[in-house]
Amino acid sequence: MEIVVDLDRIGENVEVLRKHLKDPGTRFMAVVKCDAYGHGMVPVARAVQDRVDCFGVGTLEEGVALRQAGIVKPVLVLGPVEDYRTLQGAGLQATIGSWSALELLESQLEGADAPLEVHLKVDTGMHRFGFQPREMEKVLEAVGRQPKVQVRGVYSHFGGTFPKGEARVRRQFAVFSEVEARWRKELEEGVLFHMANSENALDFPASQLDMVRIGNGLFGPCNSRTRAGLSKAARVYGRIVGFQTVEAGECAGYGLSYRVKRPTTLAVLDGGIYEGVGLERGTEGVSGLPGLVQSLKKVLRKLLGRTNLVGGKEGLRVAGPVQMQFTLVDLGLPEEKAFRRFKLGDAVEIRQAPLYLKESVRRIYSKEEE
Template identity: 30%
Template sequence: MSRPTLLSIDLDALVHNAKLCQSLAAPSRFMAVIKADAYGHGAVPCARALRGIADAFAVALVEEAVELRAAGISEPILVMEGLFSADDMRHIVEHKLWPVIHSRHQLDYLSPEHHGTPLWLKIDTGMHRLGIEPEKLPQMLSRIRELGFSDITLMSHLGDAENPDTALSQRQIDAWQNITGQHSSVTSLCNSAAVAQRSVPESSWVRAGYMLYGGQTTPNPLPLKPVMSFQSAVMALRTIAAGETVGYGGRWCAQRPSVIATVAAGYADGYPRSAEDGTPVNIGGEIAPLVGRVSMDMVTVDVTDLPGVKIGTPALLWGASPTIDDVANRAGTIGYELTARMPPRTPRTYG
């Protein structure tokens, strides 16, 4: 098919980012988070590219882990949402996965015959989403050990790791240090932002996700490479007079005679409908502003100041410049959401 819209996934960039994360995290072990189809990048090809670099992988669901096992991924895989039923535990044992236990009711799905399975026990240090309350931890550990499980990793999740000096971060870090001071165990606390900040306590494992794909999580950018490039091309050009409007609802009005390029990508392809006028689009290597509301299949760009634009001129919606974080900031969202919501309609190529 000849429509030019596609996602180009640079696996060499993924490896570069993973090695940088690994070096920043040392001496901790490195777990690559590839849930949600590797944040929209393709879990199986990303896992294959990261073999020999990541010590383990993390997904959200048992189904995601089973897919990786079916593709021949043999490394340890952590299932972060844990068990929804006893049937999930059957798959955990069959495929040699590591489940997270975050709630008392999940113990009902365990039995002594599963005792060789490593368990990760999630503690709520203040995010109040999932996890065991710290004061109930001794009771939980006692019950888990009664069931015969001895390979236990304590974990938690930071709710504001991008900002380590906030009250929330400090409360969580204090709670974590209190817990780990009382319980000798393998531990895991740091996510991408915590790895990048390097300002929280060390733990045995780090769990890095967004930074692997080139996303920036701190005010001081790291030398990460974008893994996903969202590409298309100019499919139409027109000149409009001053005072004419562009797109649904006439949101943008030309203040001068203007040349408008229509690019073959819209919200059905994964470009955010909430992107505002002025969101940067790379047309033939130059940045031009998005104008008018994003359509299902197209966006419109003001290329008045780019005289060389013609039908077929390449368009980069995000990648090296603009970055996905640039676009997300102009769309009132985060890059995590943009990559994770890329639809199957947009073809992916790997290199």
């Protein structure tokens, strides 16, 4: 099993997204957290470092890995950090979004020689991390008492996108706009105010502000309603490792849940649940109509015996549930015709987001790393 990543296409997506910025001077952060959404953090960062202004990562470990790989542009750690000395030593920027984080930073930086650059996070309604807007005056007073702490940005995180979440998006942005209006003049010139992710940078240009944080948009069409012209940057393939001929009326797969209607040939692909194949967004925790719609779609796919898991011109179907290490695919052909068209080792495309696949799945890059 393998993921083929087109690094040139990722670079092209950066340029496409830049054309949608209202102000050419707006900074562009490439968010490469979670191993660049499964595409490979270091190769992706190296491929786009000359096209972007800075990087965003989820953890301290990811930031250190970028530095060790030779990435020298600013790197903001978007998640909580427990070791600010290591972060400081690696020349990374920290997110401060709680009083406990601020207290920990103060205790660990006591006696430090080098400055630490931070971005302050404001909770505008997502309620995950961030100071409340009403706390900002006290926060800035506390930060001001730390001579080694330099504020480089103030930001927030949208909890939704257009069109379904438009009202919530506008509400959050209004809150952040009040923070910006109140504090921009109070802070040093050059402090960046930023909030837009991929979707809202495209669908809600007013939210672009000083910088956009682009994650999934780097890798192809995201959940934006704007047809931006982004291209899919990766494809997932399973290799055929076996065949089975099955007669009409027989059943196959886990639970013998796949009934064959006519004589056919099944192909066995390497890769299954263990590698992350078939993982999809669940309905747990999704309430109301959205959760109901997701559940109905799952049931309908099962009733119709259809799946969007396996692609290609053949229009193949997965035969039963994805298995632990393998995936059964119905080739829809009797034995003689199947063996004329397919052979052991052939690659079959799987419609699967790389994000869900383990790091152990081989990544192949179409551009040589420098």
